[in-house]
C-alpha cells in the first residue's frame with residue numbers, strides 16, 4: 001500500500017470536483033484489500049450497545065442474531081432482533097417535505113408531521129441542505145444553527161453520527177451545541193460542587209470487593225437488570241455476572257423503589273422499600289436526623305473528610321425553619337413508617353453497606369438534592385473509601401464496578417475545530433490545521449479571521465442546557481441562570497439532528513411540537529421513519545451499523561474488548577453512511593472543505609486501522625502484557641474480539657480509597673478539597689431553588705401535594721426491551737405490547753377502583769397531553785403510582801393524542817433548578833381511565849404520506 005500515492009490521487013480528484021455521488025475514496029487500496037466481499041452465507045461478528053453479536057446471514061440476508069459470548073444466565077433479548085433493525089420501518093430515499101421543497105423561504109413549518117413527502121435525488125438533497133445552511137448562517141448568524149443533536153445513535157468509533165455532524169458543522173463555520181444530557185442532568189452539575197467529580201460516569205469500587213466486603217447492598221432507585229442490558233460503547237456483560245453472584249452470596253439486598261422492578265423481582269429475597277416517588281431526600285434527612293440525635297454517626301469521618309456539616313445541622317434540626325427533619329417528619333412526606341426509616345438507618349450504620357443509586361430520582365424536580373443528600377448520609381455512615389462501603393452512582397450503568405482491564409484503547413472520530421474561509425468562500429483551514437504547499441491538510445494553525453474569532457467567544461455564550469431546547473426555541477434571547485452563570489438563548493432557525501429522537505426523548509411533547517415550528521429548516525439523518533424524521537423538512541436515509549465497517553470497545557469502564565464491527569449486509573436501498581453524507585455536504589458547501597473533513601481522503605478502513613494501530617502500538621510497548629492482539633490485517637480477517645484482562649490492582653480498586661488514605665495529598669476537586677456538605681460556591685449563586693446544602697423541596701407535582709391536578713404519579717422509567725426508542729420497530733415489541741400499545745403498570749387495587757382489567761386499552765391524560773396505553777394490572781407497583789416507560793414512538797392523532805403511548809406526551813418541561821437545568825421526567829401526575837370507543841389505528845411504524 002502506497003499511502004502517499006493514494007493521497008495524491010484522492011486529493012487530485014477532489015480538487016477536480018469529483019462527482020457528488022462517489023465513495024469517499026474510490027481509489028482506496030486498503031479498502032479493496034480488506035473488503036473482500038460480504039459474507040453471503042455464514043456468520044459475521046459485530047457489536048451494538050447491547051453487546052457483541054454474531055449475526056447469521058443466509059443468501060445475503062440476516063436471519064439470526066445471538067451474543068458472541070455467554071457471561072451469565074440473565075437473558076438479554078435485545079441481542080436477537082438485528083434482522084428487524086435492518087429491514088423494518090426504514091427510510092428508502094432522500095425526501096423533502098412538500099411545502100419546504102416548494103418554497104424553502106416560506107416552508108409552512110406548522111405542517112411538519114402533516115405534510116406529504118417528495119422523493120428527491122440524493123445530489124439535489126445535498127445541494128439543498130448546503131445552500132440553505134449557508135443562507136441561514138449568512139442571514140442569521142451562526143447562533144441560528146443548532147446541531148447539539150443529542151442521542152444514543154449506534155455503537156462504532158468511526159461512524160459516530162453525532163461527532164460526524166459536529167465535525168461538519170465546525171469545519172463549515174460553527175454551530176450552537178448544548179450542555180449536559182438527559183441521563184444525569186442534575187447530578188453531573190451538583191456532584192462536582194460536592195465531590196469534586198461528576199461521579200455518575202466514573203469507575204466504581206470493584207465488584208470483587210463488594211462481594212467480599214459488603215454486608216448490605218442497597219439498590220436505591222436503580223433497575224440494573226434492565227439498564228445493564230446496554231452500554232454507551234457496547235456492554236461487556238460483566239454486570240449481570242456480578243448481579244448473579246450477589247444473589248448467590250445471600251447478602252442482604254434492599255431495593256428502594258416505588259416499583260417492584262425487574263431487579264426487585266429478580267432478587268426475590270430482597271427487602272422492597274417503597275417511598276412515594278420523589279421523596280427520597282426527605283427519607284434520607286429523616287435518617288440523618290435520627291443518626292445525629294441518637295449520636296450514632298461517624299464524627300471522625302465528618303470532621304476529617306467533609307466541610308459544612310455544622311452549617312447543615314441547623315436546617316436538619318429545624319433551627320432555621322422551625323421544622324425538625326426527624327423520623328416523623330420524614331415519614332409523613334415519604335409515606336414509610338418512621339420505624340422502618342430508623343431500622344434502615346441502623347442497618348446501614350451497623351453493617352458495611354454499599355448504597356448503589358440509579359439516576360431515576362435525580363431526573364425529577366429538584367433532582368440535585370437526592371444525590372447530595374445521599375453523599376451526606378454516606379458521610380455520616382463513614383464508609384466512603386472503604387472496601388464495599390459508601391455510595392456509588394454508576395453500578396447500574398455500563399457495568400460500573402467491573403474492574404478496568406489493562407490493554408489498548410480504541411480512539412474515535414473527533415469534532416475538529418472551527419473552519420475559516422477566504423473572500424471567495426473557499427475553506428482555508430482552522431486554528432489547528434491548514435494546507436501545505438502540496439494541498440495536504442496538516443496540523444498547522446492558520447491565522448484566524450476576525451469573524452471566526454468573535455464567533456468562537458460567542459459560541460460559549462449561546463450554548464444552553466440540553467433539556468431547555470423547547471424553551472430555547474420558543475424564547476430566543478431569553479436569559480437564564482445556570483450553575484452560577486447567565487446564558488442567553490440563541491435565535492435558532494436551522495436544526496440538524498442525527499442519532500437522536502427528540503420527539504421521544506424530550507419532556508412535554510405538545511410544547512415541543514410548538515417549539516419545533518420556530519426554525520425554518522430541520523434536517524434529520526435517520527435509518528427509520530421515527531417521529532423525529534417525520535417532523536423534519538429534509539431526511540437522509542442512513543445506514544444502520546450492520547451496513548458498514550467499524551470498530552468499538554466494550555465496557556465503558558472495563559475497556560475489556562476491542563470488537564471488529566464488520567459490515568453484515570449491503571446498504572439498504574439509497575441509505576448512506578453519515579460519513580458519506582457529511583463528506584458530500586462538505587463538497588457542496590465549499591471548496592477544499594472535504595479534504596479537512598476526511599483528513600485527506602480517509603475512508604472507513606483508514607480510520608479503523610488508524611485507531612486499531614494506535615491501540616496495538618500502545619499494547620506491544622508494554623513488556624509484561626500478555627495479549628492475543630494481532631496486527632490489524634490479521635485482526636480484521638479473523639473477525640474476532642480481542643479481550644484484555646483486569647489487574648490485581650483494578651480488582652481491588654476502591655472509589656475514593658486514596659482520598660480516605662490521605663485527604664490532603666489526594667484532595668478532592670472541590671474548593672475545600674473535602675466533601676462539601678455545605679457549598680459556599682452554591683451559596684454565592686443565591687438561587688431560591690438550590691441552596692447551599694441538601695434540602696427537601698416539594699416537587700411541582702407529587703402525591704403529597706395539596707390540590708393534586710391528577711391522581712397518579714407516573715414514572716417513565718427506562719424500558720427493559722428497548723434502548724429508549726431504539727428497537728421499538730422490531731418484533732421484540734410483541735413481547736411487551738399490551739392492546740398493541742406501550743404497557744402501563746398499575747396497582748391491582750387502583751385498577752379495580754377504576755374498573756380497569758389487565759390487558760385493557762386505557763387513556764392516560766393530564767393538562768399537558770394524552771396517550772393510549774395497555775394496562776398491566778400488578779401487585780408490583782405502589783398504590784397511586786403508574787409506570788409508563790419512555791421511548792415509545794410518538795404517534796399523534798389529529799388532536800395530539802399519542803396512539804402508541806409515549807410517556808413524554810404527559811411529562812413536564814421545566815428545569816430541575818437554576819443550578820443544573822436538568823430534565824424532570826420522573827415528576828408528573830396523570831389520570832388514567834378505561835378507553836371506550838373504537839381504538840384508533842396505530843401508525844407509529846408506518847411510512848408518512850408520500851406525494
Ligand SMILES: Nc1nc2c(c(=O)[nH]1)N[C@H]1C(S)=C(S)[C@@H](COP(=O)(O)OP(=O)(O)OC[C@H]3O[C@@H](n4cnc5c(=O)[nH]c(N)nc54)[C@H](O)[C@@H]3O)O[C@H]1N2
Nearest residue numbers: 151152153154182183499500501505525716724725726825
Ligand atoms: N420521560 C422520560 N424521557 C426520557 C427519559 C426518561 O427517563 N423519561 N430518559 C432520557 C434519557 S436518560 C435519554 S439518554 C434520552 C434518550 O433519547 P435518544 O438518545 O434520543 O433515544 P434513542 O432512541 O436511542 O435515539 C437514537 C436515534 O438514533 C438513530 N440512529 C441509530 N444509529 C444511527 C446512525 O448511525 N446514524 C443516524 N443518523 N441515526 C442513528 C436511531 O434510529 C434513533 O432514532 O431519553 C430521555 N428521555
Ligand SMILES: Nc1nc2c(c(=O)[nH]1)N[C@H]1C(S)=C(S)[C@@H](COP(=O)(O)OP(=O)(O)OC[C@H]3O[C@@H](n4cnc5c(=O)[nH]c(N)nc54)[C@H](O)[C@@H]3O)O[C@H]1N2
Nearest residue numbers: 183221222223226227256277278358359360717718723724
Ligand atoms: N434496557 C435499557 N437499558 C438502559 C436504557 C434503556 O433505555 N433500556 N437507557 C440507558 C440510559 S441512557 C440511562 S440514562 C440509564 C438510566 O438509568 P436510571 O436513570 O437509573 O433508570 P430509570 O429506569 O429512569 O430509573 C431507575 C429506577 O428508579 C426508580 N425511580 C424513579 N423515581 C424514583 C424515586 O423518586 N425514588 C426512588 N427511590 N426510585 C425512583 C424507577 O422506578 C426505576 O426502577 O439506563 C441505561 N440503560
Ligand SMILES: [Mo]
Nearest residue numbers: 181182183184
Ligand atoms: Mo440516558
